[in-house]
Amino acid sequence: MKRCKDYAAHYPKWNDWKWQVANRITTADGIAGFLGMTEAEKNDVGQCLSAFRMAITPYYASLIDPNDPDDPIRKVCVPSIQETYPCENDMADPLGEVSDSPVPHIVHRYPDRVLFLITLRCSTYCRYCTRRRVVGEEDRIITEPELKTALWYIRSHPEIRDVLISGGDPLVMSTEKLEHILSELRAIPHVDIIRIGTRVPVVLPMRITEELLAMLKKYQPIWINTHFAHPQEITPASGRACAAIVDAGIPLGNQTVLLRGINDRAEILKELFLKLVHLRVRPYYLYQCDLSQGIGHFRTTVDEGIEIMHALTGNISGYAVPKFVIDAPGGGGKVPINYNYVLSKDNREVVMENFRGEIYRYPQPAVRQNRADNPPTE
Numbered sequence: 001m002k003r004c005k006d007y008a009a010h011y012p013k014w015n016d017w018k019w020q021v022a023n024r025i026t027t028a029d030g031i032a033g034f035l036g037m038t039e040a041e042k043n044d045v046g047q048c049l050s051a052f053r054m055a056i057t058p059y060y061a062s063l064i065d066p067n068d069p070d071d072p073i074r075k076v077c078v079p080s081i082q083e084t085y086p087c088e089n090d091m092a093d094p095l096g097e098v099s100d101s102p103v104p105h106i107v108h109r110y111p112d113r114v115l116f117l118i119t120l121r122c123s124t125y126c127r128y129c130t131r132r133r134v135v136g137e138e139d140r141i142i143t144e145p146e147l148k149t150a151l152w153y154i155r156s157h158p159e160i161r162d163v164l165i166s167g168g169d170p171l172v173m174s175t176e177k178l179e180h181i182l183s184e185l186r187a188i189p190h191v192d193i194i195r196i197g198t199r200v201p202v203v204l205p206m207r208i209t210e211e212l213l214a215m216l217k218k219y220q221p222i223w224i225n226t227h228f229a230h231p232q233e234i235t236p237a238s239g240r241a242c243a244a245i246v247d248a249g250i251p252l253g254n255q256t257v258l259l260r261g262i263n264d265r266a267e268i269l270k271e272l273f274l275k276l277v278h279l280r281v282r283p284y285y286l287y288q289c290d291l292s293q294g295i296g297h298f299r300t301t302v303d304e305g306i307e308i309m310h311a312l313t314g315n316i317s318g319y320a321v322p323k324f325v326i327d328a329p330g331g332g333g334k335v336p337i338n339y340n341y342v343l344s345k346d347n348r349e350v351v352m353e354n355f356r357g358e359i360y361r362y363p364q365p366a367v368r369q370n371r372a373d374n375p376p377t378e
């Protein structure tokens, strides 16, 4: 792909999502030519590609400022030589998904919900992907026999009321195949909520078509969680995609990974979260970066995350402040991490600090004296 001022005018099929997927940038030569890289930079990319795959939609690549080596979108999608440096705590499966997988493609960790990984394919591969051990290894979706086994598992566990469909990116599948899976899930009486995790509104917004939304609406209640990492990803096209999803009656949330050198400053995340709320997208989680292989250079300290959350909390609307969590390595699940606002607590009072650092006291009720089974004595 060549750089130009008006891509839609230059490439007649620019707004066709299948054209975008078919024309992804996947080689060192392709990205070097597009960004005007030096030979050394191109060789670095080539070296990374021997370990981890690259794919970038033309749309997402067009958001990169080629004159800025620190461009955040470039860092999100273009391999860096740092991916080849081993880090002490790297893990192939940092979230312990393999050990919580009773049948292929299902991760059953929490009591009432499962993660259902229906594809290994994404339109654009994020360099910090936690599931990079499998995602992008092969461009393949779940096979029919694998689907039957996964559905059998969900059917035979009546405690499962919430299925999170992820991958890979489920919305890169054909509408027909996705509908097949959704209709099978919706036919299971105890499945109440179906959630879809997708980065399509960010990297392939033209995929949010009327045809797709009309199909999704048949299988409500559906929730979608997307994945904006930086305010530069909010464009007229991604804004339209989010608006179309919400207008279709599908609640839209967002999860962001805290990434060194990309979004690790309170003012960047404040801008991102406020813009998302403006788009009617609820910031849901801010994740501490996981321990996947080759992504150690993206990790911040946990204290940096706590400081950012402290800077945001109380200073912007609560709707714009996500939960900061660590997905505990080894499969411990998500653990909320907070600034410690409670300075002391006993039966009489709670002493706490507010968002301005001022100290307040909250008197505790005399709980035991008011309980019906323990009436007050004269």
Ligand code: SF4
Pocket (backbone or CB within 6 Å): 121, 122, 124, 125, 126, 128, 129, 130, 131, 132, 135, 167, 168, 169, 198, 199
């Ligand atoms: S879209 Fe999600 S699954 Fe795909 S590469 Fe990015 S983080 Fe990984």
